[in-house]
Amino acid sequence: MNYTFSSFAHGLKSSAVRDILKLTQGNSIISLAGGLPAENYFPIDAVREAFERVFAEGGKSSLQYGLTEGYSPLREAICKRMAAQGVSVKPENMLMTTGSQQAIYLLTRVYLSAGDVILVENPTYLAALQIFKASGIQVVGVEADQDGMLMDDLEAKLNRYRPKMVYVTPTFANPTGKVWSTERRKGLLAQCRSNNVLILEDDPYGEIKFDANATYPSIFSLDEHPEDSAVLYTSTFSKTVVPALRTGWIVGDSRVIAQMAKAKQAVDLHSSTLDQQALYQLLAHFDLDAHIQTIRDEYRTRMQLMKSLLQDARFSDLRWDEPQGGMFFWAMLPEGIDASELLKKAVEKGVAFVPGVDFYAENPRRNTLRLNFTHTDNASMKIGLDRLAEALVAYKQSV
Amino acid sequence: MNYTFSSFAHGLKSSAVRDILKLTQGNSIISLAGGLPAENYFPIDAVREAFERVFAEGGKSSLQYGLTEGYSPLREAICKRMAAQGVSVKPENMLMTTGSQQAIYLLTRVYLSAGDVILVENPTYLAALQIFKASGIQVVGVEADQDGMLMDDLEAKLNRYRPKMVYVTPTFANPTGKVWSTERRKGLLAQCRSNNVLILEDDPYGEIKFDANATYPSIFSLDEHPEDSAVLYTSTFSKTVVPALRTGWIVGDSRVIAQMAKAKQAVDLHSSTLDQQALYQLLAHFDLDAHIQTIRDEYRTRMQLMKSLLQDARFSDLRWDEPQGGMFFWAMLPEGIDASELLKKAVEKGVAFVPGVDFYAENPRRNTLRLNFTHTDNASMKIGLDRLAEALVAYKQSV
Numbered sequence: 101m102n103y104t105f106s107s108f109a110h111g112l113k114s115s116a117v118r119d120i121l122k123l124t125q126g127n128s129i130i131s132l133a134g135g136l137p138a139e140n141y142f143p144i145d146a147v148r149e150a151f152e153r154v155f156a157e158g159g160k161s162s163l164q165y166g167l168t169e170g171y172s173p174l175r176e177a178i179c180k181r182m183a184a185q186g187v188s189v190k191p192e193n194m195l196m197t198t199g200s201q202q203a204i205y206l207l208t209r210v211y212l213s214a215g216d217v218i219l220v221e222n223p224t225y226l227a228a229l230q231i232f233k234a235s236g237i238q239v240v241g242v243e244a245d246q247d248g249m250l251m252d253d254l255e256a257k258l259n260r261y262r263p264k265m266v267y268v269t270p271t272f273a274n275p276t277g278k279v280w281s282t283e284r285r286k287g288l289l290a291q292c293r294s295n296n297v298l299i300l301e302d303d304p305y306g307e308i309k310f311d312a313n314a315t316y317p318s319i320f321s322l323d324e325h326p327e328d329s330a331v332l333y334t335s336t337f338s339k340t341v342v343p344a345l346r347t348g349w350i351v352g353d354s355r356v357i358a359q360m361a362k363a364k365q366a367v368d369l370h371s372s373t374l375d376q377q378a379l380y381q382l383l384a385h386f387d388l389d390a391h392i393q394t395i396r397d398e399y400r401t402r403m404q405l406m407k408s409l410l411q412d413a414r415f416s417d418l419r420w421d422e423p424q425g426g427m428f429f430w431a432m433l434p435e436g437i438d439a440s441e442l443l444k445k446a447v448e449k450g451v452a453f454v455p456g457v458d459f460y461a462e463n464p465r466r467n468t469l470r471l472n473f474t475h476t477d478n479a480s481m482k483i484g485l486d487r488l489a490e491a492l493v494a495y496k497q498s499v
Numbered sequence: 500m501n502y503t504f505s506s507f508a509h510g511l512k513s514s515a516v517r518d519i520l521k522l523t524q525g526n527s528i529i530s531l532a533g534g535l536p537a538e539n540y541f542p543i544d545a546v547r548e549a550f551e552r553v554f555a556e557g558g559k560s561s562l563q564y565g566l567t568e569g570y571s572p573l574r575e576a577i578c579k580r581m582a583a584q585g586v587s588v589k590p591e592n593m594l595m596t597t598g599s600q601q602a603i604y605l606l607t608r609v610y611l612s613a614g615d616v617i618l619v620e621n622p623t624y625l626a627a628l629q630i631f632k633a634s635g636i637q638v639v640g641v642e643a644d645q646d647g648m649l650m651d652d653l654e655a656k657l658n659r660y661r662p663k664m665v666y667v668t669p670t671f672a673n674p675t676g677k678v679w680s681t682e683r684r685k686g687l688l689a690q691c692r693s694n695n696v697l698i699l700e701d702d703p704y705g706e707i708k709f710d711a712n713a714t715y716p717s718i719f720s721l722d723e724h725p726e727d728s729a730v731l732y733t734s735t736f737s738k739t740v741v742p743a744l745r746t747g748w749i750v751g752d753s754r755v756i757a758q759m760a761k762a763k764q765a766v767d768l769h770s771s772t773l774d775q776q777a778l779y780q781l782l783a784h785f786d787l788d789a790h791i792q793t794i795r796d797e798y799r800t801r802m803q804l805m806k807s808l809l810q811d812a813r814f815s816d817l818r819w820d821e822p823q824g825g826m827f828f829w830a831m832l833p834e835g836i837d838a839s840e841l842l843k844k845a846v847e848k849g850v851a852f853v854p855g856v857d858f859y860a861e862n863p864r865r866n867t868l869r870l871n872f873t874h875t876d877n878a879s880m881k882i883g884l885d886r887l888a889e890a891l892v893a894y895k896q897s898v
Contacts, residue, residue, distance in 0.1 A: 101729050102695050104663070105758055109609035112761045134564065142559040151550050160541040163741035165533065198597060198767035205766045210508035231765045264503070296501050330500050342562035344772045359504055362511045366630045367604045368597035372771040373743045 111234035130484035133452040136475035150381035166373035170196025174380040189351045193326040198371045200348035203334040210359040217263040223459030225274045239461040248280030251287045265298045271316045272305035272426025275470040299331045309425035310400040345375040406473040414489040427474045433467040445494045451487035510633035529883035532851040535874040549780035565772035569595025573779040588750045592725040597770045599747035602733040609758040616662040622858030624673045638860040647679030650686045664697045670715045671704035671825025674869040698730045708824035709799040744774040805872040813888040826873045832866040844893045850886035
């Protein structure tokens with residue numbers, strides 16, 4: 101057989117992070133690559149009890165097909181959580197998804213067509229870029245500084261490209277760790293509203309903030325909502341509870357959500373209902389907020405350890421900012437060092453990271469890299485950074 | 500905001516079955532509509548034990564992100580089950596999916612582009628049609644009799660339309676319940692191979708056969724496989740274990756599977772790993788074959804009850820064949836009766852079914868309907884058919 105694939109397949113780059121994750125599974129490589137939470141802190145007892153409750157209370161009915169939109173009691177519980185954060189939505193404004201990744205995919209599928217333009221931060225989340233590019237969408241990066249996109253460049257590109265959507269991760273962006281100022285959030289919103297451009301606000305990390313008192317209002321909360329909002333907001337329990345449940349959600353105008361639900365019918369009928377029911381039970385019986393505070397504290401400690409290790413003279417070449425939350429250090433090597441080449445040396449030495457190049461929509465800086473600080477315990481992190489330092493030496497000797 | 504949707508969204512029809520399912524949830528309507536298994540026979544104790552084993556044996560690692568391709572021990576276990584059915588595949592020939600629905604979607608996404616042609620049975624599975632049509636694919640029905648597609652018409656349409664793929668459900672087709680003869684399976688395979696046309700063989704119902712000794716070789720098993728096969732074969736545990744786990748799989752040439760895995764990375768990273776781990780434990784510790792035999796016996800009994808009810812004089816207008824497996828009766832009303840109009844009367848009387856019209860790729864017969872016999876217990880089935888008879892009377896009085 102001569103298999104011939106679609107333009108979507110031809111446009112798909114395999115995700116570097118996923119490929120590295122595959123490479124490092126089951127061997128001795130210390131991975132600072134993935135966006136993996138710390139297993140030590142997984143609330144396994146709460147998850148186990150949640151499943152026990154599902155079977156005990158739901159009985160055999162808990163094992164039947166469910167609604168495409170998601171398990172209704174879970175959607176109501178998430179509405180309550182969002183209300184406590186000052187966001188008012190109803191279940192009909194919400195679609196449950198297989199992680200927030202699927203929310204990005206589904207919105208792209210129903211809102212954008214090949215040839216459309218999307219504006220993004222540059223660099224930005226690579227698996228979102230993967231979707232946009234394979235879908236034949238033109239992806240244009242907007243210039244930014246530490247507070248978010250530059251409003252002048254945004255305005256110029258809105259005018260020049262007439263995009264249908266802007267994709268942003270305004271709180272602890274992946275990969276940069278950046279937090280947008282409230283002013284820039286409002287600025288983006290105002291410009292998008294006046295140009296009838298949709299905003300996809302991706303917020304997987306917002307709850308992983310190191311200053312518990314800091315507030316980072318979602319762009320969705322700043323707009324009129326949920327109906328007629330310019331914003332679709334997506335988040336996930338993968339970082340705050342556990343990834344294995346694969347449960348994300350997206351909220352916004354009910355007409356957009358309804359289109360996404362129709363698409364989800366076609367894509368997979370619905371996500372795991374057992375996972376959704378278990379998450380509902382967990383939210384009902386487990387103090388998730390206390391758990392999130394535990395994670396914040398631990399991740400801040402791990403971030404500070406990595407920071408102190410990166411301050412070592414062996415890394416004096418690297419430039420980075422201290423993240424205020426999230427999971428990553430974003431570091432810049434001296435010009436001329438290709439992080440993809442450095443990765444080969446690093447894997448030989450037994451440590452992995454993600455080269456920055458794949459996070460760029462355009463004009464990639466090959467001397468960038470992303471280091472995860474949440475997944476690795478203290479001892480391994482020290483060894484990992486030692487190995488990275490050795491890899492740097494080996495790289496420099498080789499060129 | 501003025502929301503403007505993609506051509507995919509515009510091409511999506513909401514699934515009639517899913518909409519009816521939504522309508523009937525939580526009220527007193529007896530639904531003969533969905534393809535729902537009987538809850539009574541869900542192996543809830545085995546499922547609960549399987550999850551207990553996952554947590555006890557896997558510990559916190561069981562809650563981490565997994566591989567896009569799926570949980571490796573589960574893929575190996577499915578390979579063993581398939582080997583017992585005479586099909587030799589390796590894990591790299593297999594992708595785990597969120598139900599077989601997702602397998603159909605992903606293959607369509609990576610193999611077909613807008614403007615391509617696909618040949619199908621007519622009528623066929625409506626949620627597959629939904630994917631093809633929304634994707635801008637031209638769907639052409641091939642004429643068929645009780646043994647499957649007619650080889651002459653297949654040849655003519657292969658020549659005329661130069662399709663990229665043929666989609667078939669050769670064993671207990673949805674909605675018709677039809678079983679293809681081995682000769683027709685071989686004929687389809689030979690013609691597709693010589694024309695380099697891919698076959699997507701969808702087999703959710705093959706194990707639900709009423710004659711345990713009957714064998715229905717998959718088209719995949721009749722071809723050289725797994726590498727260089729003209730066939731991608733997909734199935735699911737939704738019908739034989741429980742739907743809530745949402746676990747399906749697809750097997751075929753490893754190059755095609757690799758493209759689908761890349762697409763799945765973009766679509767949702769991976770399906771629920773807890774569900775996949777639980778299914779692995781269930782396959783290891785539960786006699787699934789004995790369970791499937793129990794289901795077969797029960798579903799045959801339910802089918803026979805529905806058959807005897809349909810033989811009542813009140814249904815003398817209906818034409819149908821006795822299904823040899825699967826979940827459905829496919830019935831034809833007299834010409835001129837619109838099953839969609841009949842459904843309105845039926846819902847008023849308290850019973851639901853699926854009008855046949857949405858199962859047609861082209862030239863729909865509006866006087867057809869699908870009745871599910873697996874989900875409803877004996878008492879409800881009798882009441883349901885009484886209500887259907889009343890609806891028929893009411894319909895005739897109204898026209």
